[in-house]
Amino acid sequence: MTMAPVRILVVDDEQHVRQSLAAWFREDGYEVNVAAGGREALATLARDGADILLVDIKMPGMDGLELLRKARELAPDATVIIMTAYASVETAVQALKDGAYDYVVKPFDPDAVSGLVRKAAERYALLKENRALRERLESAAPALITAGQGRMREVQELVERVAPTDTSVVITGESGTGKELVARLLHAHSSRRFGPFAVVNCGALAEGLLEAELFGHERGAFTGAVARHRGKVELAHEGTLFLDEIGDVPAKVQVSLLRVLQEKTLMRVGGNTSITVDFRLVTATHRDLEAEVSSGRFREDFFFRINVFHIHVPALRERSEDVPLLAEHFLSQFARQMNRRIDGFTSDAIAALCAYPWPGNVRELQNAIERAVVMCRANRIEASLFPFAHAPAPEDLSIDAMEAAHIRKVLASCGFNVTQAAGLLAIDRVTLYNKMKKYGIERP
Amino acid sequence: MKVRIVVLGAAPPGLAAAVLASLPSPLVAAAMERRKTPEATCYSRRRGQLDALCVLDNLPAPAEGEVVAAVTAIDLFAPPLAYVFGLSVLGSRRSVVSWSRLVVATGEDPALLTRRLTTEVVHEVGHGLGLIHCPVPDCAMHRSFWAEAVDLKKPSYCVLCQQSLASHRVSQG
Numbered sequence: 179m180t181m182a183p184v185r186i187l188v189v190d191d192e193q194h195v196r197q198s199l200a201a202w203f204r205e206d207g208y209e210v211n212v213a214a215g216g217r218e219a220l221a222t223l224a225r226d227g228a229d230i231l232l233v234d235i236k237m238p239g240m241d242g243l244e245l246l247r248k249a250r251e252l253a254p255d256a257t258v259i260i261m262t263a264y265a266s267v268e269t270a271v272q273a274l275k276d277g278a279y280d281y282v283v284k285p286f287d288p289d290a291v292s293g294l295v296r297k298a299a300e301r302y303a304l305l306k307e308n309r310a311l312r313e314r315l316e317s318a319a320p321a322l323i324t325a326g327q328g329r330m331r332e333v334q335e336l337v338e339r340v341a342p343t344d345t346s347v348v349i350t351g352e353s354g355t356g357k358e359l360v361a362r363l364l365h366a367h368s369s370r371r372f373g374p375f376a377v378v379n380c381g382a383l384a385e386g387l388l389e390a391e392l393f394g395h396e397r398g399a400f401t402g403a404v405a406r407h408r409g410k411v412e413l414a415h416e417g418t419l420f421l422d423e424i425g426d427v428p429a430k431v432q433v434s435l436l437r438v439l440q441e442k443t444l445m446r447v448g449g450n451t452s453i454t455v456d457f458r459l460v461t462a463t464h465r466d467l468e469a470e471v472s473s474g475r476f477r478e479d480f481f482f483r484i485n486v487f488h489i490h491v492p493a494l495r496e497r498s499e500d501v502p503l504l505a506e507h508f509l510s511q512f513a514r515q516m517n518r519r520i521d522g523f524t525s526d527a528i529a530a531l532c533a534y535p536w537p538g539n540v541r542e543l544q545n546a547i548e549r550a551v552v553m554c555r556a557n558r559i560e561a562s563l564f565p566f567a568h569a570p571a572p573e574d575l576s577i578d579a580m581e582a583a584h585i586r587k588v589l590a591s592c593g594f595n596v597t598q599a600a601g602l603l604a605i606d607r608v609t610l611y612n613k614m615k616k617y618g619i620e621r622p
Numbered sequence: 623m624k625v626r627i628v629v630l631g632a633a634p635p636g637l638a639a640a641v642l643a644s645l646p647s648p649l650v651a652a653a654m655e656r657r658k659t660p661e662a663t664c665y666s667r668r669r670g671q672l673d674a675l676c677v678l679d680n681l682p683a684p685a686e687g688e689v690v691a692a693v694t695a696i697d698l699f700a701p702p703l704a705y706v707f708g709l710s711v712l713g714s715r716r717s718v719v720s721w722s723r724l725v726v727a728t729g730e731d732p733a734l735l736t737r738r739l740t741t742e743v744v745h746e747v748g749h750g751l752g753l754i755h756c757p758v759p760d761c762a763m764h765r766s767f768w769a770e771a772v773d774l775k776k777p778s779y780c781v782l783c784q785q786s787l788a789s790h791r792v793s794q795g
Contacts, residue, residue: 192701194673194675194701195701195702197675198674198675198700198701198702198703198709199702199703201675201700201709201710201711201712202700202703202706202709204711204712204754205710205712205749205754205755205765206754206755206765207754207755261702282702284701284702285699285701285702285703285704286702286703286704287703287704287705287767288703288704288705288706288767289767289768291703292765292767
């Protein structure tokens with residue numbers, strides 16, 4: 179692959195200087211443009227762009243400093259090198275304060291300017307690579323998969339509003355609803371998105387281990403601490419710390435976390451050095467934290483500190499309109515991973531997916547689709563590939579839930595044609611609309 | 623490609639002839655001539671140097687299939703560069719080289735000076751034919767800033783530069 183040559187723009191009112199430098203840099207393989215003054219330079223910059231600008235500081239009309247400021251608006255990533263005489267070194271220092279990369283004093287040694295431009299070209303290459311990596315990172319950012327209606331739309335709006343702030347967020351919702359995805363979204367849309375996203379599942383660790391995982395430990399802090407370990411709070415510096423199952427955190431650790439949140443410093447277990455940390459806290463739980471506070475199992479002060487903003491992720495059964503879309507998403511994901519060609523679902527399969535109450539939420543749906551992709555021998559996924567399609571209805575389903583599931587199934591089977599579905603259900607359209615409203619059934 | 627050496631002003635006996643005789647393939651020695659240094663227009667008394675761009679402008683136009691390479695004892699500058707060993711405008715088939723800074727640490731060894739001057743003439747002629755600097759350390763087209771660094775190069779083109787010259791990817795003027 180051939181790299182595009184670095185583009186240099188030489189700006190000097192002396193024609194001789196422009197010609198010499200242009201000849202000199204072209205010998206190094208750079209693409210060189212020249213301009214006799216500020217205005218011409220800005221026009222050239224707007225027309226052809228430039229990666230490195232060599233600007234004479236003293237020019238009639240627009241001087242180098244003014245050109246530097248205007249050029250930075252047109253080409254913020256361009257590297258500006260100021261050329262100056264001994265008499266105007268102070269002005270060159272001002273140029274550095276205004277964002278110039280460096281300056282060279284005229285007349286300059288060829289090796290000095292050649293080395294400086296080479297370094298500027300390397301800086302440009304790094305900036306370009308950095309930008310490309312950031313774009314890749316942004317394009318790989320997670321996204322909520324929703325039909326864009328109802329309660330998930332509210333979640334999406336809340337995420338968009340709170341993500342750019344540094345506010346602490348508590349995410350609630352049943353297991354498998356996608357609380358971590360919402361946390362990742364908050365991180366991906368914040369100013370900390372290029373910083374780390376550190377995750378701790380607080381429900382999975384015993385108290386001592388959780389402390390070490392959160393705050394780190396020094397070598398020899400306890401039996402088995404054979405080396406220094408940096409905790410997740412420290413690793414989340416300049417990024418986001420996501421504490422899943424915060425409702426399961428023991429009271430002692432709640433106190434330690436509260437202190438870190440208030441003082442923005444921590445001490446590793448067994449250590450005596452204070453470490454400054456700057457992170458945004460996002461927590462999640464399937465528990466009702468207010469009830470936990472009332473019952474005394476969760477500290478009130480800690481609750482108020484973390485619960486500045488609250489986002490509730492609805493269960494999948496409360497947003498059944500998203501089921502077909504999520505199913506398609508997982509199908510395409512697993513088919514790609516397993517290198518299978520599967521075109522979609524049969525209408526029976528979609529009806530079965532929509533009728534099922536998904537107690538395990540999106541995670542259960544994801545697992546069901548993965549299993550179906552493994553088992554599928556045809557070009558479409560059939561209802562028989564879902565284990566729940568054969569299972570008898572759970573005994574604890576109420577009449578309402580049974581009715582809602584049946585209506586969903588019938589609607590899905592006839593492509594959400596309400597007139598047709600009403601005919602199949604032997605009820606009139608108005609009644610069907612009322613029941614759809616009652617059960618929160620929306621057209622996908 | 624034929625090379626015409628133009629000696630500007632005085633030169634040690636045999637130096638230019640030795641350079642001409644040492645030119646590597648695909649360069650071919652064509653002729654050597656002596657001219658006056660264009661001091662009136664190109665010499666800066668304050669700096670004690672010749673303006674390289676001005677010298678290039680005052681060189682005779684190269685004939686078809688020919689490159690003109692001027693050599694001079696006077697140090698060259700190309701403002702704002704304080705000095706240059708030589709200069710050429712890419713693809714212009716005109717170049718100039720000074721041996722003023724190449725005599726450093728030669729111990730008055732004429733063979734070493736001839737080798738350095740030949741290397742830099744080959745370098746500038748390469749630019750005149752459209753070659754840019756080469757990353758191969760011992761290629762004549764490798765950039766060097768000190769006389770001793772010139773000794774690390776060969777007075778010839780590497781395979782890559784030869785291919786560039788042969789494939790007409792570089793300008794023939």
